[in-house]
Each structure stands twice: as C-alpha cells, then as structure tokens.
Amino acid sequence: MTSTKATSPAKNGRKTRNTSSPEDQEQSILAAAGAEFTEVGVRRANMDEVAARAGVSRSTLYRRFPNKEALLLAVANDLYERGMRRLELAVVGRGPADAVVEAFAEGAVMISEDPLMRRLVLTDSEMKGITAAVTSLFIDMVTDRVAATLRTAGAKxxxxxxxxxxxxxxxxxxxxxxxxxxxxDRQSPAAVRELAAKYLAPMIW
Incomplete structure (x- = not known):
C-alpha cells in the first residue's frame, strides 16, 4: 500500500504532517514562511508557526533553516528568482529599449500585486537591517541577470x-x-512605463 501525502489543510487552518519528498517539503516551508511574513511581518514571524503551516516538524524546519534570518533570506531568494523569471518572460521577443520599458512596467505590477513582495520591499522596516549586508551583492546579481537579458534582446x-x-x-x-x-498615480504601471521610455530606455542601445 502506498502512503498518502498528508498536505491538505487541517480544520484549524494548519497542514497535517507533510510526508512529501525533501524538495517538496522545502517548497512547503518557503510557501508557509512567505504567508507568515506577509501576514505578521518579519519581527513577529514565528518559526513554530511556519513549521505548523508547512506541516513539518520543528526539527525538519531547523535542519534546513537554523534561524529566522536564514529562512527569510531563502524566501527572499525564492521571490527574487520568481520575479526575475517573470521579467525575463515579459521581454521575450522585444528589442533592448522596449525590454527596459516592459521590465520596469512588469516590475511595478509585481510590486502592486504580490503582497509578500510589497511587504518585504516597501513596508517592513525590519528588512532594512537584515538585508543591509547583502544589498551590494543583490545589486550585482540583479545587474548581471538584467544585463544578460538585454544582451539576449539585442543590446550592442x-x-x-x-x-x-x-x-x-x-x-x-x-x-x-x-x-x-x-x-x-506616478507609481502605476502606466506611469512607470512612460518614465522608463523617456529616461531609461535611451541609455540602452
């Protein structure tokens, strides 16, 4: 008899024990942590609550993420990767100047639509202290990724x-x-697109 993955929500809103593969468990943890950070913020987020949401034991959670900072950085990295993939898809088939405009517009949409991204980027003051040490590294990572995307789009x-x-x-x-x-109004995707087209796109050729 094969075992059944116990990942459906329990009556109290938490998941029952998650018996998925380690990879699936990690994705469940990241999703649970993202929900926790979105709802209560970084400072009030509780590791035990994340484990309960993900349907994993405390030992499983701490084995993968020894503290809240490590978990937060993993969530932020996952958010970054998903965001970059979305931007890359948005500029497929566009020239370099149009790609700059569309990437900025799509980024504005992501910020406005994704509550986790909005909280971590805009509204949670705790993020500033935690991410200050990796800001330069983050800038380098994004710069390299976007530059490669624009090169693929035809930048000469x-x-x-x-x-x-x-x-x-x-x-x-x-x-x-x-x-x-x-x-x-200047934060809307349309305004960001106009701003990018007027001032930023001419910088890329």
Missing part, C-alpha cells in the same frame, strides 16, 4: 557600458521603491 553596447547602465537602473529602482513618489 560594450559589456562594461551595458553593465554600468543597468546598475544605474537597478540603483534607481531601489531608491524609487524605498521612497515612493508622493503622487500615487
């Missing part, structure tokens, strides 16, 4: 100029997100 400019231009874009985005425009 020298590698060093392309990377410098993209890094400037990334730093502008971080600043814009950390201190949003006071006029909410």
């Amino acid at each position: 400019m020298p590698d060093d100029e392309l990377r410098q231009s993209v890094e400037l874009h990334v730093r502008l985005v971080i600043s814009f997100l950390e201190v949003p425009a006071s006029d909410e």
